[in-house]
Amino acid sequence: MIPGIGNLTQDTLWCFSQVKGTIDIGVTEADIISTVEFNHTGELLATGDKGGRVVIFQREQESKNQLHRRGEYNVYSTFQSHEPEFDYLKSLEIEEKINKIRWLPQQNAAYFLLSTNDKTVKLWKVSERDKRPEGYNLKDEDGRLRDPATITTLRVPVLRPMDLMVEATPRRVFANAHTYHINSISVNSDYETYMSADDLRINLWNFEITNQSFNIVDIKPANMEELTEVITAAEFHPLHCNTFVYSSSKGTIRLCDMRASALCDRHTKFFEEPEDPSNRSFFSEIISSISDVKFSHSGRYIMTRDYLTVKVWDLNMENRPIETYQVHDYLRSKLCSLYENDCIFDKFECVWNGSDSVIMTGSYNNFFRMFDRNTKRDVTLEASRENSKPRAILKPRKVCVGGKRRKDEISVDSLDFSKKILHTAWHPSENIIAVAATNNLYIFQDKVN
């Protein structure tokens, strides 16, 4: 089977591979995973959590002796990226929760990633050190200075191997540019700039310059009383460094071209699906709010996630999506309860597989869904400890809406709404997925024959 191309249910069987995190019943708030991201080769997998920490896993080299098993991901580096802060002017805390991590493409031996909380973006360098110099003249091996009078000969220090040490150092801190909460960061294809988006503004940064950023989108009304719409997500086009999109809480997507003007308040393209009048309710706007937007790897399509659906849009057609997939339509009759307990505001993310043929997104009860765009088949899988035997094949799950419940089905009223899968990631070229379930990270792979 060609890696990265999935034909669901026929060829692809997903198996449990690994789970990271504790099994404790009580979840420490700080351990809740808030973002997951593979790097461009898939060799590294980064997670950020509510406590401001970043944990990077590295895939071990596949050994020739274990052909039936793909490389496992093991902890490579852990560091505290952001600390809680206090805004004295507003008397409010600034959370250290990592909202997003984005990798830079690798250009030398070190790895670089951007991590952000609500207010500050940081560029981290993760590098390995496996040699250290020995044989200094002026200090001994413990580092203590030697008495110069005792030195009778000179020697040249040599590099000797040491135990591998992985260091993470903050190379840049991009602060004080956002009044509102940062929801997205996106690295430009020029690898020189990136953007950060908050509720009302998008800023463009150069990696080398931390004390200035360029505002490229500003939707803050002159009169804040008139505010009815916010920015929910933004991303650069994967190939065209002048193009980016941003989504809104009203279910619209705007594509902007930075060559058109300095301030991209006027969009080049405007994507919006006309409202279905028969489905109108007081919750229509809330469930149309887009929680995530992602370009396909090809750059031809964008995918958006709103509360109940995932939509695929062709960049050349603005008036409606080309594909719409129902994630959990059985929740449509429960919107009032979900509004009351705030679940209706949950922001689910969505991801493409490497070949843009399959899309994946999360749901409740630790379920996640995959949709094959070619075969139009879909599957619901569950990330749970019960299915955590090595190489155990995941069984498709089904939610029954009403009437008779079959043996393996689960009824809508039994769903656990505290177990939500908001963050998932797909390896760039293989069928390996990472699924964040509260404080646990599950890694699944397709069955290798």
Added chain:
Amino acid sequence: METDDREGNRMWEEDSSPKHLLDTMFARGIKRKCFDGEEDIEGTLAGFKSVPSYNLQRQSLLDMSLVKLQLCHMLVEPNLCRSVLIANTVRQIQEEMTQDGTWQVINAQNTGQASLDRLVSSDILCRSTKEQGEGKLVPSYSSFSKDFEDIQSQDIISDLSTVASVQAPRNPQSNVWEMENPQENRGNFQKSLDQIFETLENKNPNSVEDLFSDVDNSYYDLDTVLTGMMSNTKMGHCDVLESFSSQTTTNSNSNCKSDINELDHIVEILVES
């Protein structure tokens, strides 16, 4: 999530819970009047309107939304997207109620005294220093809440509505947000919302504006407004509810004090820096 999971994590085990009933009421409403083949249980407005409980449901939704706008975590800056979506929902309900004429009904029953305008405006701002100057709001809590409860039937949603109604003061006398024209309910609601935002932006027009003339006003923006007052930032979730229902003038005075204290605090920081 704001609400706690009572029985473990099952949301709808308790059949008598308000949320469950709201859902089933919505569902039942549609089934009685459902057009053939209509899948969507949440339903069309046309389907709802003939059901007697629709107005009740809509009112609860309004109450719930207003509560949500006020009761947010005050330690961390609240989610602007969520606040905007809830505010839009409130506006939507108000618009519909105005078109329905339901808005008028409620006003008629309150005989020009309290209105839902004040429900919104006064609730959110009842502790602003400006309002304290008026000093008329607080004593009216009990009387308004009684009227409010009379409007709605005493049934299963009463829990939810009681919370909201207790928060709504009545102000018989002139008030900063007095309606000039009772007929223009819709415009006035919008005006009230606007006034909320405006009042919060110019928190205390006399002294504060001078002090903060150099400060970016966006600090006192929609996010602060929609989630309540700056003066509430030190209060926890329960404190806010308790203070709403305590209905004493001492409450308002102490909040006035905390306002002033906070102002001093801010001035101190500015002066020192």
